[in-house]
Amino acid sequence: TSMTGYQEILTDPSYQGQIVVMTEPHIGNVGANKGDMESRKVFAEGFVAREASQVASNWRSEETLQQFLISRKIPAIDQIDTRSLTKHLRDSGVMRGVLSTVDFDVDRLLSKIRGSREMEGSDLVKEVTCSKPYDWEDPEWTLSPSLDKKKVQQKVIVMDFGLKQNILRCLSSRGCGVTVVPAKTSAKEILDLNPDGIMLTNGPGDPAAVTYAIQTIRDLLRLPLDQGKKSIPLFGICLGHQLLGLALGAKTYKLKFGHRGCNHPVKDLTTGKIEITTQNHGFCVDLDSLPAKDVEITHVNLNDGTLEGMRHRRLPAFSVQYHPESSGGPHDSRYLFDRFISQIQEYQKKKN
Amino acid sequence: MPKRKDIQKILIIGSGPIVIGQACEFDYSGTQAVKALRAEGYKVVLINSNPATIMTDPELADATYVEPLTPEFVEKVIEKEKPDAILPTLGGQTALNLAVALSESGVLKKHNVELIGAKLDAIQKAEDRKLFKQTMIEAGLEVPKSGIAYNIQEAEEITKDIGFPLIIRPSFTLGGSGSAIVYTKDEFYEKAIAALESSPIGEVLIEESVLGWKEFELEVMRDCADNCVIICSIENFDPMGVHTGDSITVAPIQTLTDKEYQVLRDQSFKCIRAIGVETGGSNIQFAMDPKTGRVVLIEMNPRVSRSSALASKATGFPIAKIAAKLAVGFRLDEISNDITQKTPACFEPSIDYTVVKVPRFAFEKFTQSDQTLNSQMKSVGEVMAIGRTFKEALQKAMRGLEIGRDGLGGDGKKIKTSLDFKMKDENSPEYQTVLNQVKQRLKIPNCDRIFNIKNALQMGYSVKELSEFTSIDPWFIQQIKEILDIGSEIRSGKFPLSKELMRKAKQNGFSDRQIAYFTGKNELEIRNSRKKLGILPTYKVVDTCAGEFPALTPYFYSTYEEEDEGDVSNDAKIVILGGGPNRIGQGIEFDYCCVHAVMALHEIGYKTIMVNCNPETVSTDYDISDRLYFEPLTFEDVMNVIDKEKPEGVIVQFGGQTPLNLTIPLSEAGVKILGTSPSSIDASEDREKFGKILKELKITHPEYGSACTVQEAKKVAGEIGFPLMVRPSYVLGGRNMRIVYDEKMLESYVSDAIESQSNGVKKSRLESDHPILIDRFLNSAKEVDVDALSDGETVFIGGIMEHIEEAGIHSGDSACMLPPQTLSKEEIKTIEEVTEKLAIKLKVKGLLNIQFAIQSKKVYILEVNPRASRTTPFVSKATGIPLAKIAAKIQAGLSLKDLINQYPKMKTYAAEGLPYIAVKEAVLPWTKFPGTDVLLSPEMRSTGEVMGIDENFGLAFYKSQIGAGTKVPESGAILFTLKDGDKEKALPIAKALEAKGFKLLATEGTHKFFESRGLTVKQVKKVSEGRPHVVDFIKNQEIQLVVNTPSSTQTAQSDGFEVRAAAIRFHIPMITTLSALEAFKESIEALTKSKTPLKVQSLQDYYSESTVRRP
Ligand SMILES: Nc1ncnc2c1ncn2[C@@H]1O[C@H](COP(=O)(O)OP(=O)(O)O)[C@@H](O)[C@H]1O
Ligand SMILES: Nc1ncnc2c1ncn2[C@@H]1O[C@H](COP(=O)(O)OP(=O)(O)O)[C@@H](O)[C@H]1O
């Protein structure tokens, strides 16, 4: 239900394996540009809109959306009653689908759908994570970019479960030296890089299926303590949040109505303030399964009361279900990166 | 934080009369606020001088004051009611200004009243442009560069910094007048000097121009815990330089990437925090350079605004209601979203359709004024349309405007300013000249610009070129082009259209009438063939959440999609047709009547369905009727709703002329029209049929005739005799009505009419179904308006209103009093008898309005309107009898006799009349249309009205003048410049005023006459006689009141023109008729006679006052 930011959505790895339907009828008005990429490519499998614009009109635009999608071989259709489709998905839950512009035989298409894979139980992370580590320097987009680079103050290792690049930009704008590592990197390998903070990113699919990552997170929390060192600050976003939950012993489940769009109100219980958040998740950490002695609830969704954020009572680990790096979407939750940075600074002080 | 318990009583300030820039949207917001606060258990006191509002209905607030909106009167209300708090953010600029004045003068402190919603310093920071800029810069936000100058040297210095073009805005002028866009240095000196002169404090703001940039608006809400959300984003189709109120606007924003949109969102929050609006809604306007994305803040309104009304209707989020709750301490997360009822109000609506607003102008009534659209708002109303796409919504809006268009083109209509050039041929020698002409036309925005763009596209200009000429985003022009392409496709398709093409046409907003025009068929043929193809509209819900949650609101719009969401119930239901966009002659009064009809039908157990397309109104609030269809009021759109809902009947009496005009087509389509029968409606509107009835009933009327040629007209004139009243047939609001005094005037009137009807083709006669109507003009006649109720058997006279101005000045522009003061018993009796006879004869079921003129004691009938009238709410407010409600019940089948028993007030009123007097005064938009002569005529030009109510005529009239914004002088100098015929009659009044201590001034002729009759009068030079002349006196505030009665001959009129223009420009009260002068004198006498100071009294108290009529 986001009204802006279709390019960011298309290139969000969390949409791996999914067909995306936009509720805003006019799509493509502003074309596409390099700055609005959230990853190296389009991850959505298909794209459905009410009306695709024939022209691109915006000073930042480099090509039309059609050109953008065609050159990447992403099937897209328009002139669809997207509202009716949305209501169908709302009432029956997210489902598998097929998109065809050549074959209109319903039975054949249905059998294609039945042959496609289910989201529940699939590890999609391995399909989207990077193949080898890399460093990141670009800052967040602003209208008038400042020319001088920010000095690197702290080193953050980012576990790539299917990351949105804006997470990296947000870190880098706050003075972090960022290194991204593949999802299967072990805790030891990460700790050997000597990080000041660890970021668990968003990503696609069922968290429970990403068992190796859950193990890695458990190790990341435990190993420094075992070695008599201070715990390294850890910040989880979306899938990263779910994985942290699982690592801490909670359970996850599939939501009947997944949360999508960028208008979900979330309350920060630590301050009482409400933020409008960008969301994109079909699974959720079960509130009741949280081990209360270790974990404190920090954020809840005001629409349906589901868990939106938590923190460890003793360790510097916290996470949110939504997207504080929101791109697209409102910037209300950027403060979480600042919280992360202050934990890191605390850690840096104690470490030495 | 739950609601505040330390306050119990809240005063809400309304926005007063409808003026350009401040219309019914504040009735909508005020009504929502009153209801919301009372529902929370607060006592609500309301003050508003506008009787035609729902908010001033006596059952809405605990105490309702229809009193002038000035600090003095508000203070009186405060003294009497002792409220704990004032909520000033729902009554437009008027309420904010009052709050500032009362705060600064210490009145609030004295009475221990708190401002809620916005505090004094927040209002000041937002309203004072200097402070605003400073605050924004401190908050790190960019505003257009600017400087303040007090003399020409300083001004020049500032230009060095800013460069050209630039904008000069004199400070503290009325309605922002005198601001100018300056392109060159030469122009600059002239304009800067003029601006410095026109500012009362000699201050001008010189501002960087961002003309041609994109303009955006965001609607923000904030609660006391500093939670902020954006309710709606709006993009202006027209670029910077065209006031947002005059721009076509679109929601949501269409041409920004998410990153840019978030910049606006972040800046909006910074802005509302920096200004310090603690709770409620604010509107923030931005300009963006389309080439670089650079953003500057233009303005912030720390209150609900016209745009918030639009945003509420566009998203389904009730901004005013929520703002009221936030003001008493609720937080956004403590209020639930009405539409989903499951989720809280602290979210940002997502919409899955496109909303287009198109303004409606009234330049045809102000032909002498410059018609360029600029930074001062000039439109008088607007329509909103909802479609899935921009193209669909735009076309729906164009046909909803009721300007005779069926959409964007496709109706065979030409516009006067249309570009009539040949297809461009780049090799032809004229190419460059043509190009330049086209460019000029498109560069200077006017109200026909969208049609000009359409024509230019058809001439072969590219989207890119047109975007360059107009600074309108190419995306929008591309949409227009796509509409035209589909139009051509339909044109080349054969009738009947293929299913695919028909669907495509409908999905893109083409009306049946447009398709009929393209295929050479009529509307019904298209409708039938469309139905045969199975292409029917689908109705979708406006749900604030783009389908994410189930919605409970019955708020619909039509489109052509697969799924229809409007399940229809089998309850007994009635459709009420609204009034469409506000225009001069048809405004809030009709919306008031529609809303009352809905309420009345609810009372007697019907479900109601409202169809309307005016986003400013209360009737389009989704919790007024059981179902709201936000649709244009055309036969096609209304019929579609009726086909779907299958109501018991349709009510056409309340929305003014708009629904009334649909009576015949609807009833021919088999729809049951409730109330007065279509044939009676026709009989009262059709001259010939009506003439017959008058003859039969022996009712006196001015002799009349009609003519299609100059010869015919002269012949009729010969029979009737001059002066004559002439008009085109079928008009509302006195459009193009003239009083002609001689044959020459008659001749030119008729030939003009023929020319304008012939669309460029040479003709010598009018089409015979559209002749010119000619009446004998009743000179020096009193005019009387009557509103009555009838069920065809019984008749109840709701009010007999005696006009203050004579017949010949449109009833909508004249002041009137209820009850009448100078009519004789016989005259009243005749009026009552005629009204009864006509109501019975026409078998009126519901309301009936009749206008009479009384000349030499003889009562003539001028016209009958078989519907609710502009004065229905005034009469209802004055008497406490809800005429529109009762009329609706009659239309639903109840008998008037029974109803009279149910409303005891009707009996006492009929028997005893009123123990007080109510005066209605019209408010005119002269300041917005400089260049137009400030004269009242049979052509209606007022935009709104106020009511003054008190124990005698003088005081009630005084209040009505103050309420209308006139600074009624109680002492000082009065300038007389009178036409010959008036001098004698003015003499006793002038004498009386002199006796009250006024100094008298006069121009030559008047001076001579007055002196010869023994008055001491100072002579003042006319403009042509050298300085210091009368305009200098006005400018220097040496005159407190101008009395100028213009002579009927054109030449003498021009003498007074400058005097009148100056009076308007310098805000000096002016009287242009003797009857108004007489009324002024009476109010001065009443003021000095009454021993106690002026009092205020609530409607509730007036109604319960003993109903014994004073002698
Ligand atoms: N600096 C400017 N350059 C060009 N146009 C401007 C500028 N400032 C205002 N305008 C135009 O004038 C209109 C009215 O100005 P605004 O400050 O919003 O006053 P108002 O109080 O009447 O809304 C705007 O909608 C915009 O189109
Ligand atoms: N024959 C007449 N003599 C004098 N004044 C007239 C006459 N006919 C109309 N008028 C004046 O013109 C005004 C408008 O005419 P009316 O017929 O009421 O048109 P509308 O339909 O616009 O209300 C009236 O209010 C009245 O003042």
Ligand SMILES: [Mg+2]
């Ligand atoms: Mg403005």
Ligand SMILES: [Mg+2]
């Ligand atoms: Mg009239």
